[in-house]
Amino acid sequence: MNPLLIAFVGVLLVPLFVASWRISLFGLAVQGLLMAWISYQLDPTLDSAAAWVRMVDLVVVRGLGTPLALYAVLRSQRATARHDVISPNLMSWTLAIALVLVAFRFADMLVPGQGNEHSFVAGAATGLLLGLLVLATQTGPFSQMVGALRIENGIAFFELGTTHRPLAMLIAQALIMIATVLLFRWYLRTLPRPTMTKVSAVEGMNL
Amino acid sequence: MTWLLLVALPIASALAVLTTTGASRASTILLVTAAMTSVIATVHAALPTEQPWFGGYLHGDATVQLFAPVINVIFTGIAVYVRARVATEPASRRFVFLALGFLAAANLALLSNHLLLMWIGIECTTLAAALMIVRADAPASRLASWRYLLFSSVGLGLVLLGLSCLTRSMELAGQAPTLFLDAMPAAVSGPADPWRELGVALVILGIGTKLGLAPMYSWLPEAYDEAPASVTAMLGAVQFNCALVLLFRIVHIYRPGSGHLITGELLAIGLASVAVSTVSLVATRNFKRLLAYAAINHAGVIAIGLGLGNSASYGLLLYVLSNAFIKAILFLTAGKIEAHYGTKDTRSIAGLIKDLPYSGLFLMVGTFALLGFPPFGSFLGELLILSALVTSGQMFVFATFCTLITISFVATGRTIFPMIWGDAKQARTWPQQRATAALHKLIFLVLLLVLGIYIPPQINSLMTHVAHSLEAP
Numbered sequence: 001m002n003p004l005l006i007a008f009v010g011v012l013l014v015p016l017f018v019a020s021w022r023i024s025l026f027g028l029a030v031q032g033l034l035m036a037w038i039s040y041q042l043d044p045t046l047d048s049a050a051a052w053v054r055m056v057d058l059v060v061v062r063g064l065g066t067p068l069a070l071y072a073v074l075r076s077q078r079a080t081a082r083h084d085v086i087s088p089n090l091m092s093w094t095l096a097i098a099l100v101l102v103a104f105r106f107a108d109m110l111v112p113g114q115g116n117e118h119s120f121v122a123g124a125a126t127g128l129l130l131g132l133l134v135l136a137t138q139t140g141p142f143s144q145m146v147g148a149l150r151i152e153n154g155i156a157f158f159e160l161g162t163t164h165r166p167l168a169m170l171i172a173q174a175l176i177m178i179a180t181v182l183l184f185r186w187y188l189r190t191l192p193r194p195t196m197t198k199v200s201a202v203e204g205m206n207l
Numbered sequence: 208m209t210w211l212l213l214v215a216l217p218i219a220s221a222l223a224v225l226t227t228t229g230a231s232r233a234s235t236i237l238l239v240t241a242a243m244t245s246v247i248a249t250v251h252a253a254l255p256t257e258q259p260w261f262g263g264y265l266h267g268d269a270t271v272q273l274f275a276p277v278i279n280v281i282f283t284g285i286a287v288y289v290r291a292r293v294a295t296e297p298a299s300r301r302f303v304f305l306a307l308g309f310l311a312a313a314n315l316a317l318l319s320n321h322l323l324l325m326w327i328g329i330e331c332t333t334l335a336a337a338l339m340i341v342r343a344d345a346p347a348s349r350l351a352s353w354r355y356l357l358f359s360s361v362g363l364g365l366v367l368l369g370l371s372c373l374t375r376s377m378e379l380a381g382q383a384p385t386l387f388l389d390a391m392p393a394a395v396s397g398p399a400d401p402w403r404e405l406g407v408a409l410v411i412l413g414i415g416t417k418l419g420l421a422p423m424y425s426w427l428p429e430a431y432d433e434a435p436a437s438v439t440a441m442l443g444a445v446q447f448n449c450a451l452v453l454l455f456r457i458v459h460i461y462r463p464g465s466g467h468l469i470t471g472e473l474l475a476i477g478l479a480s481v482a483v484s485t486v487s488l489v490a491t492r493n494f495k496r497l498l499a500y501a502a503i504n505h506a507g508v509i510a511i512g513l514g515l516g517n518s519a520s521y522g523l524l525l526y527v528l529s530n531a532f533i534k535a536i537l538f539l540t541a542g543k544i545e546a547h548y549g550t551k552d553t554r555s556i557a558g559l560i561k562d563l564p565y566s567g568l569f570l571m572v573g574t575f576a577l578l579g580f581p582p583f584g585s586f587l588g589e590l591l592i593l594s595a596l597v598t599s600g601q602m603f604v605f606a607t608f609c610t611l612i613t614i615s616f617v618a619t620g621r622t623i624f625p626m627i628w629g630d631a632k633q634a635r636t637w638p639q640q641r642a643t644a645a646l647h648k649l650i651f652l653v654l655l656l657v658l659g660i661y662i663p664p665q666i667n668s669l670m671t672h673v674a675h676s677l678e679a680p
Contacts (some may be wrong), residue, residue, distance in 0.1 A: 110401055128368070135361065140352060148360050155368045162371050163384060165323065172327045179334050180360060187353045192346075 005119040008034050009126050016096050021083035025067040031153045032063030035181040039160050050167045057174040066181045073188045075134050086137050120161035127154020141191045145184050210267045214246050217311035224304050233303035234290045243285040243549045259320045264318040269672040280308055281444045281535045283438050284647035288539050291644050309335040316449040318564040322386040325453050332446050333359040350435035358426035362416025365409045372406030391460045407461050411472050417450040418506045421479035431499035436542020443502050443534040459676045473514030482505030485611045488618040493551045498537050504615055505530050512592040515543035520674035522591020529584035529658050532651040536573040539564050553622050560629035565645040567627050574623045578616050584658030
């Protein structure tokens with residue numbers, strides 16, 4: 001299996017087990033940068049404007065801009081360091097690992113055999129399912145933002161394996177992503193904060 | 208080519224609103240622009256269909272000719288409402304700027320001959336609407352807006368992923384991947400494969416989220432309840448139809464190869480939506496939420512009709528067009544009622560027909576149309592869908608659907624009608640309602656009646672053409 005895929009899946013999974021918003025944002029940043037690395041490996045010549053737009057989207061928007069934009073807000077709010085993205089209990093952790101296995105099984109069914117295509121499907125399905133897990137178990141805006149951004153990254157990872165879209169469309173998609181992140185930032189600033197500092201250990205099922 | 212004005216005019220007007228002179232006349236600019244786009248869309252509906260232009264990215268086919276006048280006329284009604292509200296609550300420059308951006312994006316989505324461009328248009332309407340939902344005086348509206356954006360992002364993300372799967376399917380079949388609507392039928396003519404099935408399923412699920420269909424419908428009651436009435440009408444009658452047109456395009460292209468999947472998925476999410484909305488209709492005592500649940504109910508009926516195809520298609524279109532005008536009438540009326548009584552609790556409102564004669568009348572007539580009474584188009588549309596359920600042998604769906612619709616019928620009537628009749632519970636002072644202020648709703652009502660009694664040949668021809676494209680082979 002491709003080492004970059006292993007790293008991508010690792011960076012999707014590990015931040016779920018660490019109850020820190022900084023790690024969550026760091027995870028998003030590494031996902032963006034890893035995708036950029038994979039994209040560069042696939043097309044090292046970068047000989048088209050579309051390839052450059054995709055690279056800028058992955059490095060500047062997803063890898064650096066998005067995590068930094070959210071980081072600045074949380075830092076200005078002096079948010080407490082602890083923040084669970086999923087409930088910190090055995091049930092949630094087992095579910096997260098099970099979803100990774102389901103994603104790989106799904107990739108095996110859809111694309112029999114190993115190869116780039118299999119990797120893209122497995123990585124994208126992992127990102128999507130873990131993002132949905134976060135969304136399904138959390139009510140706080142920040143956790144939900146992380147869940148939504150994980151899904152966005154899962155989709156972007158899958159698109160690495162597709163042919164380039166028309167340049168104007170890629171630019172429009174990147175601009176939409178920027179507008180969405182700016183809105184996320186605004187919501188993070190203006191929505192009530194209690195859910196941010198709540199220790200979700202008491203909310204979820206404990207084993 | 209003049210179709211392009213539907214996008215260019217609102218953008219130019221939005222920029223004009225940003226100037227100092229434009230800011231002072233923001234609501235007038237909104238109204239004039241909406242009226243102009245309505246005229247352009249209506250005139251084009253009467254002209255022959257045009258070939259794609261602008262590099263093939265935009266077109267004006269029968270579906271555009273049918274839906275563009277509807278959403279632009281409804282938007283004009285909303286602009287009239289906003290203008291009338293200026294007397295009490297000045298329309299901010301920001302609101303008008305976003306509303307014009309919303310209109311431009313909605314028209315872009317409608318005119319698109321490319322699925323990704325359509326997706327971009329709908330995503331832009333979402334970003335504009337998310338900001339418009341927020342009311343400075345209502346903190347709960349922020350949370351509603353956030354939930355709206357969150358669900359929309361996930362739903363549209365699924366659509367994007369589905370489109371990627373569809374292009375992958377074309378590549379595997381040895382076809383050049385394309386998302387141009389006019390080129391896609393030829394590119395997907397081969398047998399269905401897992402990528403295609405996955406893509407179609409994801410796209411339907413994602414658009415279903417935008418339409419407020421189960422399972423991802425929970426954003427809708429909150430957003431419709433908390434948003435200003437004009438924005439609720441934009442979401443329910445304008446954006447809803449843009450998303451629906453995207454679904455129509457997918458069904459048109461993929462029904463020949465993936466008919467069973469489309470029918471099964473749409474029937475399942477349609478019936479589930481009718482079921483969950485019926486339970487909520489029985490429980491709610493908030494009239495704006497009630498209308499929101501009714502909107503989910505109607506979206507469910509539309510999904511069922513679309514899933515059936517064949518003889519249901521014409522009825523479906525009749526239902527969809529009627530539904531757009533019904534929602535516009537009811538949501539705008541609900542805004543007036545909320546402003547008057549300062550509450551959304553149905554138990555605190557009575558005697559509307561005496562207190563606010565026009566609003567009471569529109570609420571009454573709108574509710575009759577909502578419940579599918581004759582002579583409105585919704586009656587005939589629902590009847591045709593029910594008939595198609597029987598002829599296609601979907602007896603379980605038919606029986607469940609009839610039971611749920613009956614319950615929702617009683618629940619809606621039981622809650623709304625006491626608001627209209629009876630004696631007022633509190634004495635209120637309100638300037639006398641002017642008939643001209645209700646003119647836009649009267650026009651919607653006339654159009655609603657036209658759809659139920661006599662459909663002009665030109666519109667009927669467009670409806671037949673679009674219905675034919677939705678039928679199973």
